[in-house]
Amino acid sequence: MLYSEKVMDHFRNPRNVGIIENADGVGEVGNAKCGDIMKIYLKIEEDVITDVKFETFGCGSAIASSSMATEMIMGKPVSEALTLSNKAVAEALDGLPPVKMHCSVLAEEAVKVAVRDYYDKNGIEYDASLFPNCESCDHCSL
Amino acid sequence: MLYSEKVMDHFRNPRNVGIIENADGVGEVGNAKCGDIMKIYLKIEEDVITDVKFETFGCGSAIASSSMATEMIMGKPVSEALTLSNKAVAEALDGLPPVKMHCSVLAEEAVKVAVRDYYDKNGIEYDASLFPNCESCDHCSL
Amino acid sequence: MKVYADNAATTPMSKTAINEMLYHVENTYGNPSSLHAAGQQAAMALLKARQTIAEYLGCEPKEIIFTSGGSEADNQAIISAAKLGERKKKKHIISTAFEHHAVLHTLKRLEKEGFEVTYLDVHENGLISAEQVEKAIRPDTCLVTIMYANNEIGTIQPIGEIGAICKEKKVLFHTDAVQAAGHLHINVREQNIDLMSISAHKFHGPKGVGALYARKGVILTNLIEGGAQERGKRAGTENIPAIMSMAAAFKEACDNIDENAEKVLKMRNRLIDGLSEIPHSILNGDREKRLAGNFSMCFEGIEGESMLLYLDMEGVCASSGSACTSGSLDPSHVLLAIGRPHEIAHGSLRLSLSEYNTDEEIDHILKAVPEVVNRLRNMSPVWRDLKEGRKEYVIQ
Amino acid sequence: MKVYADNAATTPMSKTAINEMLYHVENTYGNPSSLHAAGQQAAMALLKARQTIAEYLGCEPKEIIFTSGGSEADNQAIISAAKLGERKKKKHIISTAFEHHAVLHTLKRLEKEGFEVTYLDVHENGLISAEQVEKAIRPDTCLVTIMYANNEIGTIQPIGEIGAICKEKKVLFHTDAVQAAGHLHINVREQNIDLMSISAHKFHGPKGVGALYARKGVILTNLIEGGAQERGKRAGTENIPAIMSMAAAFKEACDNIDENAEKVLKMRNRLIDGLSEIPHSILNGDREKRLAGNFSMCFEGIEGESMLLYLDMEGVCASSGSACTSGSLDPSHVLLAIGRPHEIAHGSLRLSLSEYNTDEEIDHILKAVPEVVNRLRNMSPVWRDLKEGRKEYVIQ
Numbered sequence A, B: 001m002l003y004s005e006k007v008m009d010h011f012r013n014p015r016n017v018g019i020i021e022n023a024d025g026v027g028e029v030g031n032a033k034c035g036d037i038m039k040i041y042l043k044i045e046e047d048v049i050t051d052v053k054f055e056t057f058g059c060g061s062a063i064a065s066s067s068m069a070t071e072m073i074m075g076k077p078v079s080e081a082l083t084l085s086n087k088a089v090a091e092a093l094d095g096l097p098p099v100k101m102h103c104s105v106l107a108e109e110a111v112k113v114a115v116r117d118y119y120d121k122n123g124i125e126y127d128a129s130l131f132p133n134c135e136s137c138d139h140c141s142l
Numbered sequence C, D: 001m002k003v004y005a006d007n008a009a010t011t012p013m014s015k016t017a018i019n020e021m022l023y024h025v026e027n028t029y030g031n032p033s034s035l036h037a038a039g040q041q042a043a044m045a046l047l048k049a050r051q052t053i054a055e056y057l058g059c060e061p062k063e064i065i066f067t068s069g070g071s072e073a074d075n076q077a078i079i080s081a082a083k084l085g086e087r088k089k090k091k092h093i094i095s096t097a098f099e100h101h102a103v104l105h106t107l108k109r110l111e112k113e114g115f116e117v118t119y120l121d122v123h124e125n126g127l128i129s130a131e132q133v134e135k136a137i138r139p140d141t142c143l144v145t146i147m148y149a150n151n152e153i154g155t156i157q158p159i160g161e162i163g164a165i166c167k168e169k170k171v172l173f174h175t176d177a178v179q180a181a182g183h184l185h186i187n188v189r190e191q192n193i194d195l196m197s198i199s200a201h202k203f204h205g206p207k208g209v210g211a212l213y214a215r216k217g218v219i220l221t222n223l224i225e226g227g228a229q230e231r232g233k234r235a236g237t238e239n240i241p242a243i244m245s246m247a248a249a250f251k252e253a254c255d256n257i258d259e260n261a262e263k264v265l266k267m268r269n270r271l272i273d274g275l276s277e278i279p280h281s282i283l284n285g286d287r288e289k290r291l292a293g294n295f296s297m298c299f300e301g302i303e304g305e306s307m308l309l310y311l312d313m314e315g316v317c318a319s320s321g322s323a324c325t326s327g328s329l330d331p332s333h334v335l336l337a338i339g340r341p342h343e344i345a346h347g348s349l350r351l352s353l354s355e356y357n358t359d360e361e362i363d364h365i366l367k368a369v370p371e372v373v374n375r376l377r378n379m380s381p382v383w384r385d386l387k388e389g390r391k392e393y394v395i396q
């Protein structure tokens, strides 16, 4: 099979699909031209992620990666969510095919951008170098 | 099939195999390096071929061509035997594969060389240009 | 319910083809180059297969070379024509942007070797015209290679008209007929085709076998050197069981072209009509000038691979335009060639039917696809933006 | 009685191989590039086949590329090594004069492109030595290609020794193992083989499928461009039923190498001993260093093709060294390479057995061959000259 059972499980039954109205942080990465867009919505209370939802336009592994990422940060302090790496997402999914690894990168970045949005909205200072820079994105061959 | 039924018949049951002791004319053409040697023995009485035998070292179509050629000249005047063409032999065999056409040429030549031998032995004059010239033989790629 | 609707990728073998293969596996195992009975039996079988294929293509048996499939035939046809051209210092080739990769990648290689290739623009309806070809022909053009029917969107090119022009202009004409053979009436003489590739597994024959038709006088360059098989133009012990099976499948397919097309067309039209009701969807390529069994649509706001995987969960085997597993993340070059923007090209679905499909299966697809499209749109941020007016629909 | 003794030309498929093929024809018809269940099932099968072949060759699965047979694998291996050499300005290749035409004709083509090829002399016993290879290696040598076992006379070359030398000298080593695979224990790592060709129909597998082993790091050049199959190195929809069948046949053959060899060897030895009693006959190639099933003899004073045809009438399917039907009238290049004079080389007979042969069949051959030899000698003018002392025997 192209995908692990774990990937297929998260693809078939994605966790936390949807949106959060008036989210405390929202992050959207990727672009439709590349075939992948991920959007993460965070509800944050006292620096803890109390709810998270996602929307994804993308392939099976993009959906599974978003789903897995939301599970991994749910209930976690924001600072911990910031340490979520794409490798951790891919490992939690029992691996991704090499050409699909960028999906886990998108998931990591979507979480980070959502957290940055939360920081920005709340005037919290942060080290900008910790966050993805869209100009450095190389997911597309466009 | 590689060969026609006629070829296979003459190959399976070659006519006139053998030698004629004290033949009136003997012709041998080809060489073992090329993989084909034909030898024709003629018994000639009053310019008529009263008996003919052949020996052949060669492939299926070489054996069949010799066999057919002996049948075609048996009982014929020598002058008629001289008109035997390789095409006639091949046609009588219902055709030969293109790469095997040289076998019918050998049969024609063996008959001619045997007739020449008869002429030579009996001091009969003939037009040398009617007979094969071994130096012009191009059956071998040697 | 299981529905196989990916017949453009490959077809299951017909009973006739399986039986023929099995018969020859058990009875005709000799090597046709061998002189003994087992070998000559194989040689006779080979001859018969060649005659069958030739008869249904309208050519001479010796104009048929058996290959390992469509890709090999495409490669050999194009390389051969290029070598012939090179000798006359003609190094210009005409093709289209939406050929199969077996053609495109061979052309790319020739470009590296100094050939110049004109890729004709494909009209939005998935067609190119004979006039386009005519205009593009130059004094140094050695080959026109244009596919008979496109594998992704199913549109059929005006092969006869192109053939006539090539003949007039004395340019070799190759057509990749892998999707057309067994599905359309082909006559290489009447259509003035010089070189043509076909592949058995697209018409219920076995995989790993195909044929290259090369008009008498068109000297082929070997891709595979060795024994003197196939007039010395393609080495390798002949795969008699597969070749016989291909011939049987081809005969069966050609004998039933009209009947099969009628049946398949009805099903396909039901599908196109039904799925066109999904809002913001569009058919790719001309509605009429297409293979009976093959069509592709784009659905705005969703991505193809996830669509396929959800459809697979519903038992529907379909394909998208994109070569997801091939290591490329780019959308289908075919859909880009007919002018679909990237984001739309990503959301494509190809359904390709055969006469083995049933009306019940069509019902099932008609139920499954809208559900899957909805499900994906409901989790798509792109769709939300469209729906809530933050973005303009590309497909109206 | 019918006796098939031409297993070096091709073998009948084993029951295991037929069943495996049939199973996958019916059940695994998907295209491995397709994402749906039918495709992924095919992809998994492909992976399994690759693992099986790799396991029995002692390499990694990804070092195996499936091809359409031995000829294609030979061509691709040699072309690839040549292209790699060319980039480093190394354009010298070492081979032997008695390779299969798939190798020889590819080398001829490279010679036209400016490569220089040293054809090592083959000793009368049908062997070349590792020392010969070592001496021939030059600083600009890019490839040594030497067959594992010869197809006409069955002699086995010292592949491990040659591999060790090539490794030491850092020269790529390809071996055409088409006759060896499934019949001899091969371990590409231990034997330091960089490239190796195998073909399924020589070990009771199907025709039209083979494999090229290419050690990791040896970059292959495509013969067939197109889709991204086989790591992008060999385009064309994968022939899953044939590939699975090849893997099953290979496993079966390799699991039974010793047992089969023992059985076949006994029969072959009876044949060699029996036929050696025919006066003025000679075995071609070393008596010991040979494949269990394969041997060839020359009989003075007669020609091979007629021998085969008469044997065929007795129900014996055998072959000669010469490529009679290939359009060439020259005797076998292999027999010439081991020093047989032309007239002797014409009179060759190859008998190649498999474990399917029986003792009764051997009895039959032992009866038929002397009869046929006698019959032909009795109508041979050459034999008469020898017998009557007008010519000297070449074979004592």
Ligand SMILES: Cc1ncc(COP(=O)(O)O)c(C=O)c1O
Pocket: C235, C236, C237, C238, D008, D009, D068, D069, D070, D071, D072, D074, D100, D102, D147, D149, D150, D151, D176, D178, D179, D199, D200, D201, D208, D210
């Ligand atoms: C030594 C050798 N190499 C290569 C080949 C070619 O294999 P294939 O016929 O599978 O292309 C053969 C047999 O035909 C062979 O015996």
Ligand SMILES: Cc1ncc(COP(=O)(O)O)c(C=O)c1O
Pocket: C008, C009, C068, C069, C070, C071, C072, C074, C100, C102, C147, C149, C150, C151, C176, C178, C179, C199, C200, C201, C208, C210, D235, D236, D237, D238
């Ligand atoms: C249009 C077209 N050309 C060529 C090919 C290649 O054929 P094969 O897979 O038999 O090599 C295909 C299918 O894969 C095709 O659809």
